[in-house]
Amino acid sequence: MTTAISLAVVDDHPLFREGVIRSLAEIEGFTIVGEGSTREDAVRIAEDKHPDVLLLDISMPGGGLEALSLIVERVPDQKIVMLTVSEASDDVTAALKNGAKGYVLKGVGSRALADILRTVASGESYVAPTLSARLISGDGSASLRKADLLRDLTGRESEVLQLVAAGLSNKHIGLKLDLHEKTVKHHMTQIFTKLGVANRTEAAMAFRDALEKRV
Incomplete structure (x- = not known):
């Protein structure tokens, strides 16, 4: 029997966070081990729960990118996927540069998100195709x-x-x-x-x- 992928979701919008948690909990192969709404919550969950994948919003009290940097520093092997509405190239670049393994837009469906999380949990990285097209090298x-x-x-x-x-x-x-x-x-x-x-x-x-x- 395959071990379930443990997940945590940190987003300061309760309805969205609860919707993501409920959707993923209903899909076989996932288990939710934590949730939060701030940078401090994200860091605490990573240190205490160390989920297989941590879903993290960019816009939250304390800042999602700041949380990302702190978590990667303290828990280097933590896999983090940014789940956000931000399509700004600067945010995508900063997230990937600071250690995020995935960057996904909030319009994604639950089944597609589940596939992405399996991909990241297996050790691969993922960026929404519409965003990767914009990351044109300046060189x-x-x-x-x-x-x-x-x-x-x-x-x-x-x-x-x-x-x-x-x-x-x-x-x-x-x-x-x-x-x-x-x-x-x-x-x-x-x-x-x-x-x-x-x-x-x-x-x-x-x-x-x-x-x-x-x-």
């Missing part, structure tokens, strides 16, 4: 270099990267391409190495940059 030469390196990818690696850019997890890429998840992970490793990137978001950015340059 034009680096952007061009990554676009050129896309030509070094095999056909299968290109297919995998295209689905990554569309926001699919390794599991769903495997289902789409009829591949084992382990095989998808191998392709991802090769893609990261060839593009000189560190994560899925950077790989997706390189892919989108290349598409823009072909137009």
Whole structure:
């Protein structure tokens, strides 16, 4: 039997927080171990409960990004997903730079959110596709270099990267391409190495940059 993924939700809007908790609690494979509404609550929950994934809003008393930094400093292996209405590139960049493993907009459905949380709990990262497209590197030469390196990818690696850019997890890429998840992970490793990137978001950015340059 698979162990349930433990979750905590910190958001200063009670109705939204309770709705997220209720929705996820009804989905098999998740258990809620904590909830709160402030930066102090977030830090306390991370230290005391250490859930598999902590869902954290940006706009809350004390600041969600500030809470993120404190938690990563005190509980380095805590996986954090920002669940917010903020689409500001600065917020997305700051969250990822400070250690968030995911960045999700509040309009997401409960089933999609559950898939994202499983992805993050498994060790992968996730950024809403509409946001990752905006995270264009300010270094034009680096952007061009990554676009050129896309030509070094095999056909299968290109297919995998295209689905990554569309926001699919390794599991769903495997289902789409009829591949084992382990095989998808191998392709991802090769893609990261060839593009000189560190994560899925950077790989997706390189892919989108290349598409823009072909137009």
